[in-house]
Amino acid sequence: xxxxxxxxxxxxxxxxxxxxxxxxxxxxxxxxxxxxxxxxxxxxxxxxxxxxxxxxxxxxxxxxxxxxxxxxxxxxxxxxxxxxxxxxxxxxxxxxxxxxxxxxxxxxxxxxxxxxxxxxxxxxxxxxxxxxxxxxxxxxxxxxxxxxxxxxxxxxxxxxxxxxxxxxxxxxxxxxxxxxxxxxxxxx
Numbered sequence: 001x002x003x004x005x006x007x008x009x010x011x012x013x014x015x016x017x018x019x020x021x022x023x024x025x026x027x028x029x030x031x032x033x034x035x036x037x038x039x040x041x042x043x044x045x046x047x048x049x050x051x052x053x054x055x056x057x058x059x060x061x062x063x064x065x066x067x068x069x070x071x072x073x074x075x076x077x078x079x080x081x082x083x084x085x086x087x088x089x090x091x092x093x094x095x096x097x098x099x100x101x102x103x104x105x106x107x108x109x110x111x112x113x114x115x116x117x118x119x120x121x122x123x124x125x126x127x128x129x130x131x132x133x134x135x136x137x138x139x140x141x142x143x144x145x146x147x148x149x150x151x152x153x154x155x156x157x158x159x160x161x162x163x164x165x166x167x168x169x170x171x172x173x174x175x176x177x178x179x180x181x182x183x184x185x186x187x188x
Contacts, residue, residue, distance in 0.1 A: 001030075001037045004052040005178035006100050009150055009167060012175055013050045014101055016148045018057045021076050024124050032074050032122060035060045041181035044100045046138045048145035051101050053178075059142035063135060071135055075119035080143045083114040090156075097141065097151050103179060105166050107159040109151055111137045 007014055021028065031054060039047040039060055048059040062072040090108040098106040115136040117129045131139055141151055152163040167173050 001033045003041045003181050004034050004038045005180045006038065006042065006047075006051050006103075007053055008172050008177040008179065009102050009152065010173035010175060010177060011053070011101075013053050013055050014145070014148065014150060016050075016055065018048075018050050018055045018146045018148075021056050021058055024076075024122065028076075029122055032058070032060060035074075036062070038181055039100075042100050043181075046142040047100065048142045050145050050148070057146045059145065061135075061138050061142065063138060065134065071131075073129075074122060075117060075139075075142075076121065076124075078117055078119035078139075078143060078146070080139060081116040081118070082112045082140065085110050085112045097137065099141070099151050101145075101150060102152050102163070102167075102172075105163065107152065107155050107163055109154055109159075111140050115139050117143075 031049075035047050035049070035052060038052060039045075039062060045063040046059055046061040049056040057078065058074060058076045059078070060074045062070075064070045090110060092108045095108040095110060096106040097109045097111075113136060114130070114132050117131060117139050118126065120126050129139075144151065144154070152160070152167075155163055
C-alpha cells in the first residue's frame with residue numbers, strides 16, 4: 001500500500017465528472033487500499049478517486065460515530081438519494097466542513113440530514129446504506145467530488161468570498177498542485 005498525493009483545488013480532475021468504474025480487478029483493489037491508507041494518513045473521513053488523480057466514480061470512507069460504531073467502506077459507482085435540506089441560519093460550528101483538496105480550512109455548509117447511498121463493493125456486489133447526520137454529510141461531500149464539485153463551490157456569502165481569498169492567498173486554483181499526507185502535514 002502507498003500514500004498517494006492529494007490534488008488541490010484547480011486541478012482539472014477535481015472539476016470534471018468522473019467516469020464509471022468498469023474493471024473490478026487487482027488494480028482497483030490496490031487503488032482502494034492506497035486510498036484508505038491516504039485517507040487515514042491525512043487524516044480524513046472520506047476520499048474520492050478524483051482527489052488522488054483518478055477520474056473514476058468511487059470513494060472510501062471511515063468514521064466512528066458518537067456510539068463508537070465504526071463506519072468504513074468503499075462505494076463504487078454510487079447513486080445518492082438526498083432528503084431536502086433544512087432552512088434557517090447556518091450553525092458555523094455544527095455545519096462546518098473541510099476538504100482534503102482545500103486543505104486547512106473549514107466553512108459552514110448546509111447539507112441534507114438524511115441520505116440513502118446505493119453502490120457496489122469491490123466484488124461488484126450491490127449494497128445500500130441509510131445514513132443520517134455526519135455520515136450523511138460525508139456521503140454527500142464525497143459524492144459531489146464524483147461530479148466535479150468541491151464543497152467550496154456550494155458555499156454561500158460571506159463564506160464563498162472567504163474561500164476565494166484563501167485560494168488566492170495560497171496560489172491555488174491552478175493545475176498540478178497536490179500535497180502528500182505524512183510529508184506535508186496539512187490539516188483538513
